[in-house]
Amino acid sequence: MVCNIKQVTKNKKQYLSLLLLGDEQESMIEKYLKSGQLFVLEDNGVKAVCVVTDEGNGICELKNIAVEPNAQRRGYGKRLINFLIAHYSGRFQLMLVGTGDVPSAIKFYKSCGFECSHRLENFFTDNYDHPIVDSGVLLKDMIYLKQKIPNTAA
Template identity: 60%
Template sequence: MKIREVNENKKKFISLLLLADEQESMVDRYLEKGTMYVLEDSNVKAECVVTEEGNGVLEIKNIAVEPKNQGKGYGKALIDFLASKYADGYSVLQVGTGDSPLTIPFYEKCGFARSHSIPNFFTDNYDHPIYEDGIQLIDMVYLQRRI
């Protein structure tokens, strides 16, 4: 397994990016300003994009694992990689996600705890309703992990 930084042609991974953020215009807001990593295990299995938010905070804007490779530890490996790589320059790794029973437990298993939320984030910022496992996402929930 290898994790490498992607500096060019980030949109070549759009199918993975859209798994985590299904509206391309929203991906466009952070893709070029963020740092992208892909995890390879014979081929690309997962990706993530992180941005500097100031005050020692690094934010995961997008993290996705190919559906057939979910549950194999690739997402956790990316998070652990980020925590290790950025530990010297940052004190907090944060992620914003929908209030979903699918994603919140994953982040909690990775050492994150709920921090705050933004009411109506998905209804105010997306041009269509966003659903995860049949549940409409409305509020953005932020979780943080000390690094």
């Protein structure tokens, strides 16, 4: 698989339709899209996007990752996360990611090297203007996972 991953700094909202797959409320995306770093994975067209924010104290957070539906389960999400870990080496010590309490999502992040960190109770019910359902699960709490970023920068 020959992929090209690039950072996009202008006209980030052109990827909104794909970002909405990872976070279905536009007002929530707008909160982190402006200050976050947007990365796009291309392989004969855009296959995946993600947004990472600087949370301070050596911590970054993967706020959104989304893969085109017809490109899912082909390794694009994992490839993007592996890129981010390498890209942020020497800049951050820890990456966080928050997700709904959905077994398939937690399994995916664990397969990418994340481990469970903590839970924010009622995050989805308190912060979204409508019920969020993922894989048949009504989301209530945000489950955070973490991964240490090795300092491989020379």
